[in-house]
Each structure stands twice: as C-alpha cells, then as structure tokens.
Amino acid sequence: xxxxxxxxxxxxxxxxxxxxxxxxxxxxxxxxxxxxxxxxxxxxxxxxxxxxxxxxxxxxxxxxxxxxxxxxxxxxxxxxxxxxxxxxxxxxxxxxxxxxxxxxxxxxxxxxxxxxxxxxxxxxxxxxxxxxxxxxxxxxxxxxxxxxxxxxxxxxxxxxxxxxxxxxxxxxxxxxxxxxxxxxxxxxxxxxxxxxxxxxxxxxxxxxxxxxxxxxxxxxxxxxxxxxxxxxxxxxxxxxxxxxxxxxxxxxxxxxxxxxxxxxxxxxxxxxxxxxxxxxxxxxxxxxxxxxxxxxxxxxxxxxx
Numbered sequence: 170x171x172x173x174x175x176x177x178x179x180x181x182x183x184x185x186x187x188x189x190x191x192x193x194x195x196x197x198x199x200x201x202x203x204x205x206x207x208x209x210x211x212x213x214x215x216x217x218x219x220x221x222x223x224x225x226x227x228x229x230x231x232x233x234x235x236x237x238x239x240x241x242x243x244x245x246x247x248x249x250x251x252x253x254x255x256x257x258x259x260x261x262x263x264x265x266x267x268x269x270x271x272x273x274x275x276x277x278x279x280x281x282x283x284x285x286x287x288x289x290x291x292x293x294x295x296x297x298x299x300x301x302x303x304x305x306x307x308x309x310x311x312x313x314x315x316x317x318x319x320x321x322x323x324x325x326x327x328x329x330x331x332x333x334x335x336x337x338x339x340x341x342x343x344x345x346x347x348x349x350x351x352x353x354x355x356x357x358x359x360x361x362x363x364x365x366x367x368x369x370x371x372x373x374x375x376x377x378x379x380x381x382x383x384x385x386x387x388x389x390x391x392x393x394x395x396x397x398x399x400x401x402x403x404x405x406x407x408x409x410x411x412x413x414x415x416x417x418x419x420x421x422x423x424x425x426x427x428x429x430x431x432x433x434x435x436x437x438x439x440x441x442x443x444x445x446x447x448x449x450x451x452x453x454x455x456x457x458x459x460x461x462x463x464x465x466x467x468x469x470x471x472x473x474x
Contacts, residue, residue, distance in 0.1 A: 200420065207413035215410060226414040239415060242399035245310050249395060250379040252311070253318050257375035258368060261326030262361075265334045282327055285320040290384030293320055298389040313389035318379045325378065326371040333367030366434045373430040377423060 206213075210221020230239040264282070268275060285293060297317040301308050308314070341363065345355040361368070383397045390398060396419060403412050 203413045203416045204420075206410055207417040209410040209413075213410055215413075226410040227418070229409070229411045230415055230418070238394070238399060239396075242394050242396045243418075245393060246380055246396035249310055249315060249318070250376045252315055253322050253379035254372050254375040256315075256319060257322045257326040258372050260323060261330040261371050262364075262368065264327050265330035268331060269334055279327075283324040286324045288320075290321065290382075291387065293317065294385040294388040297385075301389065308389045308391040310386075310390055310393055310395060313391070314386050314395070317385040317389045318382050321382060321385055322375045322378045325374045329367060329371050329374065330364075333364055337363065366437055369430050369433050369437075373427065376426055380423065380426075 205219070206215070206217070207226060208222050208224070209219060209226060210223050211225045213220035268279070294317045297313055297320075298308055301313045306312065337360075341359050342355050345359045346352075350358070381397060382395075383401065386395055386398060394402065400412070400415060400419070403415065
C-alpha cells in the first residue's frame with residue numbers, strides 16, 4: 170500500500186480531509202457572511218466592507234412598512250410548525266404501533282405513505298390548493314398549508330418510528346402485563362418512556378421541516394405568508410441588510426430548537442444510565458453481602474455464653 174506521508178496515512182486521507190474542509194467552507198461560509206452583514210450600521214449596504222456595527226436592521230424588521238410583515242409571518246410559521254409537530258408525532262406513534270402487527274394491505278399503505286417524498290413539492294402544493302378550491306374552502310395557512318406540509322413531514326416521522334420500533338424489546342411490555350398493568354398503563358409508563366428519544370427526533374424533524382418549508386406551501390398558503398415565503402418576497406423589494414438580519418434570526422431559532430432537542434435526548438440518556446448504574450449497585454450490594462453468622466468461640470461451653 171502506497172502512503173502519502175511518513176506517519177503511515179494514505180493520500181486518500183488528506184484528499185478526503187481537503188474535500189471535507191471545502192464542504193464546511195461552502196456550507197458555513199455564506200451563513201457567516203450573512204451573519205456578519207446583518208450587523209451593518211444604519212448606512213451600510215448589502216456587501217462588504219462594513220459601515221459601522223449596530224442592531225439597526227434587527228429593529229427595522231419590526232416596522233411592517235419597511236421590511237415586510239416579519240412579526241406576523243414569524244408567528245404563523247411557529248404556530249404552523251407546532252401544529253405539524255404535534256400531528257406528526259401522534260400519527261407516527263400510532264402508525265408505529267399499528268405496523269408492529271401484520272394486516273392486509275400493510276405494504277401498500279406503507280408505500281402510499283412515503284410516496285410523497287418523491288413527488289415534486291410544487292406540484293403537490295398545487296394539487297392541495299386545487300383540492301381545497303374544488304371543495305369551496307378558501308386556502309389558509311392553518312388548513313391547506315397544514316395539509317401540504319404534513320405530506321412532507323409524516324413520511325420522515327413514519328420512517329423514524331419504524332426504525333425505533335424495530336429495536337424495541339417487547340419483553341418489557343410482557344413483563345408489565347405480567348405485573349398486572351393494563352394496555353394503557355403499559356403504553357404510558359413503559360413503551361413511551363423507552364421510545365422518548367425517538368419521539369423527540371420525530372418532533373425535531375416535524376418542526377424544522379415545517380419551519381423551513383417553501384415549495385409545498387407556496388400555492389396553498391392563502392393571503393398570509395409564512396416566514397420562508399416572506400423572506401422570498403423580501404428578496405424582490407428589500408435592498409437593505411434587513412434581509413440578512415431576518416436570515417440571522419431564523420437561523421438562530423433553528424439552532425435553538427435543535428439544541429433543545431439534542432439536550433433533551435442527552436439528559437434522558439444520562440438519567441437512564443444513572444438509574445441502570447444505581448440498579449446494578451443495589452444488585453451487587455445484595456449479592457455481595459455476607460450472610461449473618463452467629464459468633465461462637467471454639468471450645469466454649471454452654472455456660473460460657
């Protein structure tokens with residue numbers, strides 16, 4: 170084997186390292202530039218160099234006549250993402266429980282559920298909008314846009330829950346039922362706590378995919394935009410760093426949600442490890458203790474005690 174250096178590492182290691190470095194720069198370079206330019210001074214422009222440092226453009230986002238309806242679109246995006254999160258989590262858990270048992274048509278139902286992943290998002294949003302139009306229901310962010318986004322988040326939630334349930338040991342359920350627990354008690358006190366990290370993952374996917382969704386929401390959104398659509402509208406008529414400030418805030422919200430989800434999973438895993446360690450210590454303490462033995466002196470007579 171030919172190595173490219175004296176420390177024994179092949180040349181492919183450095184090639185992949187260089188490729189990864191370029192990938193990181195390509196991924197985070199534009200984001201860093203937007204973050205820096207969002208703190209331009211009041212007279213700053215859309216490009217470098219910086220003309221002062223201030224929070225002027227963050228304050229300009231609140232003014233609807235200056236930079237668009239940022240506050241309203243942000244509130245709608247958060248509310249819509251929360252609705253999508255709840256519905257995705259509930260349906261994914263129910264589907265995961267159902268698919269543990271064989272039933273007629275399970276394969277067809279599964280492929281129909283994930284088929285929307287390969288459909289063009291813009292065409293799917295168009296279909297949802299036409300369906301609501303034929304039903305004489307006005308499109309809105311809480312109805313037609315909600316349905317369009319669920320076609321994107323539910324397949325991911327189902328795939329995650331199927332993977333989680335595939336590693337679930339059903340012996341825990343059998344043990345709970347042997348101890349007299351009902352089906353609801355087993356589900357609430359045994360199954361769901363064990364599946365909680367996977368459920369948090371489904372919730373994270375549901376929230377972030379809905380929060381950033383654009384093509385499926387473009388047509389069935391109605392007259393009030395969500396935040397991605399508001400940003401897209403701002404690119405046509407806003408020529409100030411306020412657009413960068415908006416991008417910085419939305420990215421910060423995404424990072425906060427991801428950090429909270431990962432922290433929750435880490436805390437759950439740490440608590441489980443601590444409980445398992447305490448249980449092992451108690452078990453070893455019981456098995457390692459010597460049984461009580463009556464003290465007696467060798468050769469002692471009955472009258473000596």
